[in-house]
Amino acid sequence: MATKNNENYTGSLRKTIRFFLIDCKTIPGKLIDISIILINILACFLFVIDTYPIPEFARKIIWITEIIIITFFIIEYIARLYGSRNRIKHIFNIFSLIDLAAILPIFFIFHMPDAALKIGFIKILRVFRVFRFLRFASDPFFFFGNISTRLLKVVRLALTILIIFFVSSGLFWLVENGTNRDVKNFGDAFYFTVVSLTTVGFGDITPVSAAGRWVTVLMILSGIILIPWQAGQIVKEWIGISLKKEVLCGHCGLKYHDKDASHCKACGHIIFQEFDGI
Numbered sequence: 001m002a003t004k005n006n007e008n009y010t011g012s013l014r015k016t017i018r019f020f021l022i023d024c025k026t027i028p029g030k031l032i033d034i035s036i037i038l039i040n041i042l043a044c045f046l047f048v049i050d051t052y053p054i055p056e057f058a059r060k061i062i063w064i065t066e067i068i069i070i071t072f073f074i075i076e077y078i079a080r081l082y083g084s085r086n087r088i089k090h091i092f093n094i095f096s097l098i099d100l101a102a103i104l105p106i107f108f109i110f111h112m113p114d115a116a117l118k119i120g121f122i123k124i125l126r127v128f129r130v131f132r133f134l135r136f137a138s139d140p141f142f143f144f145g146n147i148s149t150r151l152l153k154v155v156r157l158a159l160t161i162l163i164i165f166f167v168s169s170g171l172f173w174l175v176e177n178g179t180n181r182d183v184k185n186f187g188d189a190f191y192f193t194v195v196s197l198t199t200v201g202f203g204d205i206t207p208v209s210a211a212g213r214w215v216t217v218l219m220i221l222s223g224i225i226l227i228p229w230q231a232g233q234i235v236k237e238w239i240g241i242s243l244k245k246e247v248l249c250g251h252c253g254l255k256y257h258d259k260d261a262s263h264c265k266a267c268g269h270i271i272f273q274e275f276d277g278i
Helices: 002-009 013-022 027-050 056-083 087-091 094-103 105-111 120-137 149-176 186-197 210-242
Strands: 244-246 256-258
Touching: 013 027, 013 056, 027 056, 027 120, 056 087, 056 094, 094 120, 120 149, 149 186, 149 210, 186 210
Parallel strands: none
Antiparallel strands: 244 256
16 A cells, blocks of 8 residues: 555656645645644634734734745645646636635735735735635545545535635624724624624624625625525435435445436446335
8 A cells, every 4th residue: 555655646746746735635645734724724813813902012923924824825826836737727726716815915015014914905815815725625535534425515514604704704894893883803793793694683783884784795695695505405415315225336336326226327237236115
């Protein structure tokens, strides 16, 4: 097994990068994935902390950490681009566009180091970094080992809910902070998001700006469209599997078949299955 794995990634630098960073199914590849996830979590955490009243020296630390994180994102972006099989296709891949948006702030930081983190456009890009987590939820080898399609869809649903809450809260804070006296930090915006998307609507925090109202509308629309759609996909698959029987096709490996099937619907191979006809 070790020899086979070595054959997979030994060779050119490009193949090695692609194996560990793009097609990674090994322990080192997973450790790289986890490191990237932790750095993304740190980036989101810094955004949240920056919305609270903190000492000036702490903001300087956040600014320096931002530069380090974005520099890491640039290295990761270049490595993925260099190691990709089709670089043109990779550039226009949705995840690559998200990665590109995550590294754009560094150009503003170097040109306007004192004001960069106070520019609304830069802060919006910082909010959208959370979308980078979707890259890992699209891989059936998420973290360690291969997971089932059903479990992967559950992970996507949970991640979608978290992203909607985080992005909506971040955007609402950006447009309402300084205008709405009830929205002083990310926590206030997150509270408003939860109350709005769960249709509780206490009314103690309401948008006062036109931008805040638009963010609220988009927040609610994304919640009522994306969450039920993904939940419906999960329920549909679970119901479909419950109506089938687990019989592994020895020819193509299809795991579930109709209860009265005598042949595999994927390859037509005969499957041995007992069915009483009732």
